[in-house]
Amino acid sequence: MEPEGQLVYDPRTRRVGEYRDKIGPYAMLRPVGGGREWEADPETLRPATAAERLAAQVRAVNRRTKRRV
Incomplete structure (x- = not known):
């Protein structure tokens, strides 16, 4: 099991996510x-x-900046 908060790569979605928890057979990112x-x-x-x-x-920083404009 991954430690909570670790950044992991999900090849299915091609995204980096913060590992939150494991629920049933899935990891939540x-x-x-x-x-x-x-x-x-x-x-x-x-x-x-x-x-x-x-x-x-x-x-993430770019998304925050765009929301402020």
Whole structure:
């Protein structure tokens, strides 16, 4: 099981998410910066690379900035 809060890559959705919990057969991930959680297959998840973490964090900052404008 992944530690809560770790950033992982979901190859099905091609997204980086923050690991929240495991519910039944699914891992629950939340987008970096917040948002709606999604279900992922825990068998396919892997730790996000440094480049993937950085890209996800930049997207989150850009979304926040666009909301303010």
